[in-house]
Amino acid sequence: MMKWNRKDLLGIQELSREEILFILDTAESFKEISRREIKKVPTLRGKTVITLFYEPSTRTRTSFEIAAKRLSADTINISANTSSYVKGETLKDTAKNLESMRPDAIVIRHSMPGAPHMLSKIVDASVINGGDGTHEHPTQALLDLYTIREKKGTIDGLKVVIIGDISHSRVARSNIFSLTKFNTEIVCSGPPTMIPPHLEDLGVRVEYDINRAIKDADVIMMLRIQKERGGISYIPSIKEYSTIYGLKKEHVEKAKKDVIIMHPGPMNRGIEITDEVADGPYSVILDQVENGVAVRMAILFLLIGGET
Amino acid sequence: MSNKTLLDSKALQRTINRITHEIIEKNHGSRNLSLIGIRTRGIYLAKRIQKNIKKIDKVELPLGILDITMYRDDISKLKTAEIKKTEIPFDVNNKIIILIDDVMHTGRTTRAAIDAIMDLGRPKKIQLAVLVDRGDRELPIHPDYAGLSYTANPEEEVLVKLKEVDGRDEVIIVGA
Numbered sequence: 001m002m003k004w005n006r007k008d009l010l011g012i013q014e015l016s017r018e019e020i021l022f023i024l025d026t027a028e029s030f031k032e033i034s035r036r037e038i039k040k041v042p043t044l045r046g047k048t049v050i051t052l053f054y055e056p057s058t059r060t061r062t063s064f065e066i067a068a069k070r071l072s073a074d075t076i077n078i079s080a081n082t083s084s085y086v087k088g089e090t091l092k093d094t095a096k097n098l099e100s101m102r103p104d105a106i107v108i109r110h111s112m113p114g115a116p117h118m119l120s121k122i123v124d125a126s127v128i129n130g131g132d133g134t135h136e137h138p139t140q141a142l143l144d145l146y147t148i149r150e151k152k153g154t155i156d157g158l159k160v161v162i163i164g165d166i167s168h169s170r171v172a173r174s175n176i177f178s179l180t181k182f183n184t185e186i187v188c189s190g191p192p193t194m195i196p197p198h199l200e201d202l203g204v205r206v207e208y209d210i211n212r213a214i215k216d217a218d219v220i221m222m223l224r225i226q227k228e229r230g231g232i233s234y235i236p237s238i239k240e241y242s243t244i245y246g247l248k249k250e251h252v253e254k255a256k257k258d259v260i261i262m263h264p265g266p267m268n269r270g271i272e273i274t275d276e277v278a279d280g281p282y283s284v285i286l287d288q289v290e291n292g293v294a295v296r297m298a299i300l301f302l303l304i305g306g307e308t
Numbered sequence: 309m310s311n312k313t314l315l316d317s318k319a320l321q322r323t324i325n326r327i328t329h330e331i332i333e334k335n336h337g338s339r340n341l342s343l344i345g346i347r348t349r350g351i352y353l354a355k356r357i358q359k360n361i362k363k364i365d366k367v368e369l370p371l372g373i374l375d376i377t378m379y380r381d382d383i384s385k386l387k388t389a390e391i392k393k394t395e396i397p398f399d400v401n402n403k404i405i406i407l408i409d410d411v412m413h414t415g416r417t418t419r420a421a422i423d424a425i426m427d428l429g430r431p432k433k434i435q436l437a438v439l440v441d442r443g444d445r446e447l448p449i450h451p452d453y454a455g456l457s458y459t460a461n462p463e464e465e466v467l468v469k470l471k472e473v474d475g476r477d478e479v480i481i482v483g484a
Contacts, residue, residue, distance in 0.1 A: 004388045029375065029391040038427050043378040306386045 027298035044073035067296035141174035164223030189213035323455040328360040349410040372396035379420035410468035415447035
């Protein structure tokens with residue numbers, strides 16, 4: 001039996017293949033709860049989960065809150081614009097104050113890479129990285145991997161193509177970290193200005209031509225332009241970007257017949273993906289969202305369910 | 309440390325046969341019955357009872373698998389709890405549920421199982437069948453069908469071995 005010894009989930013990079021598979025297996029057991037009439041089990045009764053979001057979020061925060069509630073934990077949401085952050089309180093002071101209220105887990109999203117890591121050193125509660133700047137978004141990568149395994153039956157042997165603003169995407173980074181732990185072929189595509197130098201060192205291939213990148217792909221992951229991180233200044237125009245790198249039906253036909261199309265959301269329809277593809281038969285975008293709840297239930301359970 | 313055999317292969321199968329007949333007798337047939345086995349060995353006992361009833365009554369009863377980990381009362385004290393799938397492929401509402409486990413001891417597993425089933429709906433009745441009742445209850449719960457009762461010492465371990473998982477059928481006492 002696998003031993004789970006981590007207090008925090010800060011990134012994918014430090015997880016082993018076995019730990020990742022253990023999270024996915026645990027998530028499988030939780031998925032069924034969300035389809036019940038009474039969507040609640042008593043597993044985390046009496047535990048408190050705080051979501052501390054310094055950046056906007058719909059999916060991730062709601063997903064964590066629903067996951068915690070379905071396990072009977074109590075949840076409290078704090079977002080930057082309604083917190084003492086606007087009065088000038090530092091993250092460290094906020095964390096220390098929250099710690100005094102004895103939460104069991106803190107989910108943090110912050111624009112500074114490493115913010116969750118700093119937090120984990122100053123609080124006893126389990127810290128979960130809900131996205132730190134352009135660094136990592138581990139729960140997104142785990143739910144992506146869960147969805148791939150669910151749809152394909154395996155992760156090994158697949159060709160996965162990631163298209164878009166790789167430079168600014170924490171989703172891309174976490175997915176590269178997770179997929180390279182499996183026997184996969186990873187191809188990144190996008191405008192040269194959005195592909196960081198030495199990306200190959202992470203174990204991926206770069207292919208600027210989207211048609212060549214997509215050929216025989218099992219999985220296509222689309223990314224959005226990160227406007228909040230200045231993404232737009234890396235391309236001549238949105239129109240040109242969508243013409244060359246927006247995913248359209250004719251691209252999908254170059255991939256394998258049973259390709260799946262993924263997107264972490266939020267989508268900018270008409271820019272990186274057309275309606276036809278986003279709502280088409282190969283899209284698993286809403287499955288990703290459903291699986292996100294099960295994966296986050298598994299993570300909360302593993303981090304705060306047992307003795308720490 | 310010595311091992312004592314409580315039931316050998318033949319006696320074990322006879323005991324399961326008897327439990328099957330008692331279930332049918334008590335419920336005046338097998339109508340409206342559904343079986344739920346508690347992981348891990350309860351599943352295989354449930355499958356054998358299902359097979360027996362099919363032979364006797366020519367009906368295949370619905371069978372579910374229950375993992376009670378999410379409902380344990382000591383979950384925060386466990387180092388690592390491995391959660392496996394619960395698969396109840398039928399509606400429990402208004403059914404007579406026969407809950408099946410290998411060994412009954414403190415009653416805490418049964419409590420967790422009852423809570424788990426109640427979260428899925430409102431069965432008409434829940435009855436409990438166990439292969440061995442080793443006594444020493446910590447909750448006011450008792451089996452409706454017990455293959456055999458054996459008052460074990462706290463140091464003793466009652467082990468049910470089944471062909472499907474252990475390669476052979478027997479019930480043994482370890483550390484007697």
